[in-house]
Amino acid sequence: MLSQINSATLQGLEAVPIKVEVDSFSPGLQPRFTIVGLPDNAVKESQERVFAALRINGFQLSKRSIVVNLAPADLRKEGTGLDLPITIGVLSSYDTCEFDRQMLRESMFIGELGLDGTIMPVKGALPIAIRARSMGIRNLFVPKENEREAAVVDNVSVYGVHTLNEVTDFLSGHTVMEPTVVNTREEFYANQSNYAPDFSEVKGQENVKRAFEVAAAGGHNIILVGSPGCGKSMMAKRLPSILPPLSLHESLETTQIHSIAGKLQKDTSLISQRPFRSPHHTVSDVALVGGGNTFMPGEISLAHNGVLFLDELPEFSRSVLETLRQPLEDRVITVSRARYNFTLPCSFMLVASMNPCPCGYHGDPQHQCVCTPGQIQRYMNKISGPLLDRIDIQCEVQTVPFAKLSKMKPGEPSANIRQRVIRARKIQTERFSSLPKQGALGRVFCNAQMTDRMLHEFAEPDAEGLDMLRLAMERLKLSARAYNRILKVARTIADLEGSGNIQPPHIAEAIGYRNLDRGDWAEKGI
Numbered sequence: 001m002l003s004q005i006n007s008a009t010l011q012g013l014e015a016v017p018i019k020v021e022v023d024s025f026s027p028g029l030q031p032r033f034t035i036v037g038l039p040d041n042a043v044k045e046s047q048e049r050v051f052a053a054l055r056i057n058g059f060q061l062s063k064r065s066i067v068v069n070l071a072p073a074d075l076r077k078e079g080t081g082l083d084l085p086i087t088i089g090v091l092s093s094y095d096t097c098e099f100d101r102q103m104l105r106e107s108m109f110i111g112e113l114g115l116d117g118t119i120m121p122v123k124g125a126l127p128i129a130i131r132a133r134s135m136g137i138r139n140l141f142v143p144k145e146n147e148r149e150a151a152v153v154d155n156v157s158v159y160g161v162h163t164l165n166e167v168t169d170f171l172s173g174h175t176v177m178e179p180t181v182v183n184t185r186e187e188f189y190a191n192q193s194n195y196a197p198d199f200s201e202v203k204g205q206e207n208v209k210r211a212f213e214v215a216a217a218g219g220h221n222i223i224l225v226g227s228p229g230c231g232k233s234m235m236a237k238r239l240p241s242i243l244p245p246l247s248l249h250e251s252l253e254t255t256q257i258h259s260i261a262g263k264l265q266k267d268t269s270l271i272s273q274r275p276f277r278s279p280h281h282t283v284s285d286v287a288l289v290g291g292g293n294t295f296m297p298g299e300i301s302l303a304h305n306g307v308l309f310l311d312e313l314p315e316f317s318r319s320v321l322e323t324l325r326q327p328l329e330d331r332v333i334t335v336s337r338a339r340y341n342f343t344l345p346c347s348f349m350l351v352a353s354m355n356p357c358p359c360g361y362h363g364d365p366q367h368q369c370v371c372t373p374g375q376i377q378r379y380m381n382k383i384s385g386p387l388l389d390r391i392d393i394q395c396e397v398q399t400v401p402f403a404k405l406s407k408m409k410p411g412e413p414s415a416n417i418r419q420r421v422i423r424a425r426k427i428q429t430e431r432f433s434s435l436p437k438q439g440a441l442g443r444v445f446c447n448a449q450m451t452d453r454m455l456h457e458f459a460e461p462d463a464e465g466l467d468m469l470r471l472a473m474e475r476l477k478l479s480a481r482a483y484n485r486i487l488k489v490a491r492t493i494a495d496l497e498g499s500g501n502i503q504p505p506h507i508a509e510a511i512g513y514r515n516l517d518r519g520d521w522a523e524k525g526i
């Protein structure tokens with residue numbers, strides 16, 4: 001008899017419905033098991049897992065030939081999540097099956113089977129649940145580990161299951177199961193204020209904290225330059241604590257990406273904090289931007305709506321840094337391979353750090369630098385101009401001597417800084433709200449995203465400010481690319497102050513964030 005079971009597979013960020021059709025019939029000579037409909041290797045192997053699980057769990061099936069068709073046939077099916085629907089399909093294709101047929105029609109199944117019938121977690125339970133709801137599915141059976149991410153979606157009863165027997169007993173009416181309920185909003189808002197690293201733990205470093213505040217307020221990318229051990233990473237980790245809180249909409253976007261990557265913590269329903277990703281400098285370009293044989297989102301998409309931290313920037317390979325340029329500009333990444341072509345969002349703030357020179361102590365009052373100007377120049381050249389061009393704020397970090405540190409008071413709590421950031425962002429939202437969408441980029445929502453034309457309209461300094469900027473360009477030998485960056489950052493500084501005009505002090509502070517652009521870096525130090 002023919003049975004049809006609902007399931008789904010992932011295509012990039014989307015879940016696509018799959019009908020698992022199973023027919024079993026008396027064999028002529030030898031029983032056969034065949035899977036058709038473009039299965040990948042993991043799906044083909046599901047035969048072994050399905051039969052082992054059935055046998056070990058005591059299902060006595062008479063010898064029959066079984067054909068499994070995965071429809072639509074022209075779509076490649078990946079991964080192990082089809083084990084459970086195939087098993088349920090095989091069982092229900094036997095005439096002796098006692099499953100509630102009505103319930104079966106209204107249900108969807110995903111899950112990988114262990115040989116003993118344990119149901120193991122799969123990737124993408126959240127986008128699959130979203131798809132199930134849009135199809136009018138009433139019951140979704142998912143591995144226990146995935147139940148909370150799936151239960152974020154309302155109007156679908158989500159059943160988290162441990163074993164094959166739990167599912168079959170329930171479908172046959174032998175047991176009762178309660179669907180998993182997650183109070184999404186309540187949990188989301190309760191967890192939002194739990195971000196652990198706080199700027200109050202950072203003593204001194206007022207200029208760096210200020211640079212982070214300006215970066216957060218305008219969405220500017222930032223690079224920290226300082227000797228080893230001066231606290232660059234420690235401060236970068238605290239950036240999410242002063243960014244505006246994640247909205248529910250942003251959270252759903254970010255959680256979906258983490259869901260398809262299989263990177264959600266077991267007890268997580270929705271991600272409630274902005275992500276902070278810090279890939280090691282040995283990261284490959286596939287791991288950074290996404291791709292692979294079986295598609296995986298990259299670090300830049302896992303950092304969507306949050307922070308991407310690249311520690312020791314010059315250590316990253318040049319090809320990896322080159323792949324960052326386009327997504328930094330477009331805030332989406334298109335990954336193309338022979339078998340697929342997916343576009344994922346990757347709107348993140350970039351925080352980079354580097355030593356001032358190969359030995360690390362150029363400009364450090366405590367240590368002697370042993371590098372020649374030529375070595376320093378070569379080191380600086382490792383980070384390409386076009387990448388540096390996309391970083392608005394360059395900030396020098398000095399080591400605070402321990403003796404001084406112990407006498408200092410705790411810093412200002414992140415919550416206070418965040419309030420100022422939110423106020424400045426509100427001014428920007430209002431400023432850009434009437435603008436039309438910028439093509440594929442969508443809406444501009446913070447100063448860092450202003451185009452050159454917008455700079456003319458919104459970031460023209462007053463006469464005095466303009467004079468100061470011209471003078472600085474000449475005296476400090478600032479490069480032409482620095483000009484627009486300074487205006488953007490000055491706009492943010494003025495917004496933080498609630499000032500409509502861009503005045504000389506705003507310009508002066510913004511000029512201070514262009515250390516690396518000065519023509520005399522290698523000779524004088526920063």
Ligand SMILES: [Zn+2]
Nearest residue numbers: 357359369371
């Ligand atoms: Zn050095």
